[in-house]
C-alpha cells in the first residue's frame with residue numbers, strides 16, 4: 333500500500349476519509365487491495381473496447397478487430413461490439429433475475445409455513461402485487477394468495493410466449509412503444525437464453541437487431557426479475573419507510589462483536605439481525621469479553637437491511653477489503669454478487685472468518701455454511717456464535733476510523749407518495765406541481781457501483797451536490813447511495829446545499845433533496861415512481877416526456893449495463909462515465925444506442941468521460957424536456973411568485 337512509490341495520493345484514490353485513513357495506516361504492510369491491483373495492472377484496451385474490439389465467441393479467435401478489419405468469420409466491429417454488450421446485459425439481467433426468482437420461491441415457502449423465521453410482513457403490498465399478476469384476491473386467505481403469487485411470479489421466469497405480466501405497470505404509451513418495436517419480453521429467462529443463442533457464432537449479425545434483443549432482455553430485468561425481487565422483498569420484510577441510521581467505518585465497535593453482512597440477498601441477513609438481540613447470544617458474547625453484537629453491512633445486502641431496520645452500511649463495493657483491514661471484524665457473511673474473491677486471502681491476515689452461504693457461491697479461503705429453505709434461524713445462530721468465538725482472537729490493536737455520518741433512508745415509492753400527499757391523500761401531485769412550476773427542475777437517478785479505475789465515490793458525490801444545488805431532486809440506489817450517505821449528503825443539514833426551489837419543496841413536505849431508494853434491484857422502484865408520476869398527469873403521457881435522467885458515473889458490473897439499458901428502454905436519457913461502455917470503438921454501435929434508440933424508444937444510453945461535460949449534458953437534456961412540455965420555467969416561476977405576491981398585497 334505504499335502509494336508514495338508511484339506518487340498516487342490517497343486523495344486520488346478515494347473520496348472517503350475513513351478509507352483513506354486505513355490505507356495510510358496499512359501503507360507499510362504487504363497486504364494488497366483492489367486499489368493496489370488497479371495500479372499494478374492496467375486495463376486491456378481491446379477488451380475495454382477503446383481501441384478495437386475482441387471476439388472470443390469461437391475457437392478461431394480470439395479475433396482482435398480494428399477499424400475496417402473483420403474477424404475470421406467476417407464479423408465486423410459493430411457486430412462484435414453489439415454481441416459482447418448483449419452478452420454482458422444477459423449476465424446482468426440473469427444476476428438480478430435469479431435473485432428475484434429465489435425470492436419468488438421463498439414467498440411460496442413462507443406461504444406454506446416451510447421457511448422458519450420468516451413471515452409475510454406487508455399484506456397490503458402482497459395484495460397489490462397479486463392484483464398486478466391478475467390474481468383473484470377477494471375473500472381469500474392471505475397465505476393462499478401468497479402461494480399463487482409465488483407460483484405466478486415463478487412462471488414469469490420460464491414463460492415462453494406472450495408478455496411478462498408486470499410490464500403493464502408501465503404507462504400505456506410505453507407499452508405501445510415496446511410492442512411496436514417487438515421488444516416486450518416473453519419470459520425473463522427466455523430473453524437471456526435467446527441472447528446467448530443469437531450471439532453464438534454465425535447467428536444474429538446485424539448490430540441493431542442484436543441490440544433490440546438486448547433491450548428486450550433488459551426490460552425483462554427491470555420490469556420483470558428486478559421488479560419481482562423488490563416487490564417480494566417488501567412483502568416478506570416490509571415496505572421501507574423513512575429510517576434514521578449512521579454510516580461508515582466508524583460504526584464498527586472496538587468493544588463489541590462486529591459481524592458484517594455483505595452481498596445482495598437480504599433473507600439470511602434479516603434473520604441474523606433479528607437474532608443479534610437474542611439474550612442467550614448476548615450473554616454468550618459477554619462471556620467472551622464483548623459488550624454486545626454489532627451487525628453492520630456492505631454493498632446491497634446492507635442497503636436492503638438499512639432500508640427496513642436501519643442497520644449501518646459501513647461501506648460500498650470498494651470498502652470491502654478496507655473494512656477487514658480495520659482488524660475489528662470478527663466475521664463477514666456473504667451471499668451473492670459483488671463479493672471480491674480477494675477477501676478469501678485477505679482474511680487470513682486477520683482473525684476474521686469469511687462465511688459463504690449461498691449454494692451459488694463458494695470462495696477459497698472461506699467457510700461454506702449453506703443456507704437452505706428450512707435452516708435459517710439455526711444457521712444464523714451458528715454464524716453469530718462463530719463470530720462471538722472470534723472476538724477474543726483479535727490480532728493486535730484494531731483501528732477503527734472515527735468517521736461516521738447520519739443518514740435518512742427508506743424511500744420506497746409508497747413512502748415518497750405518503751410524504752408528498754399525507755396519509756389520507758397519498759399522491760405524487762405535489763411533486764408534479766413542483767416540477768411544473770419549476771421549483772424542482774427535474775429528477776436524476778445517480779446509481780451504480782464503484783470502480784477501482786476511478787477515484788472511489790468522487791463522482792457520485794460531485795454529481796449529487798451539483799444537481800441538488802441546481803434544483804434537481806436526486807434519487808439513489810446501490811453503491812451510489814452509500815457513497816453520498818458516507819460523505820454526509822444524506823444528513824438533514826444537507827438541505828442547505830439544495831437550491832432555493834428544491835429546498836422549499838423539501839421543507840414543505842419533509843423529505844430530503846437526496847432520496848435513498850435502496851439496493852440495485854430497487855432501481856425498479858424508480859420505474860414505478862416514474863409510471864405513477866405520468867399517471868398523476870401534467871407531465872405528458874409517457875416516461876420519455878418526463879424531465880428526468882439516469883447516471884451511473886462509477887459503473888463496473890454487468891448488472892449496471894442491464895440497468896442502464898432498461899432505463900434507456902423505458903424512455904430515459906442515460907449516461908455512464910468512468911470506464912467506457914465496451915462499445916466505444918464502434919461508431920456504428922454508439923449511433924444505434926443514441927440516435928437510433930432515441931427515435932425508437934425515446935431514451936438512449938451513452939458514455940461521457942468528462943464529468944462536467946456529463947453534468948451539462950444531463951441538464952441540457954432535462955431542460956429540453958421541460959421546453960417540450962412547455963414548462964421551461966425559472967422565469968415562469970418568478971412571474972408566478974410575483975403574481976402571488978401581488979394577490980397577497982391586494983388582499
Ligand code: BF8
Pocket residue numbers: 596631632648649669670779780781782809810811812851852853888889891892
Ligand atoms: O448491486 S452498485 S458494486 S453492490 S452492482 Fe455491486 Fe454495483 Fe454496488 Fe449492489 Ni449494484
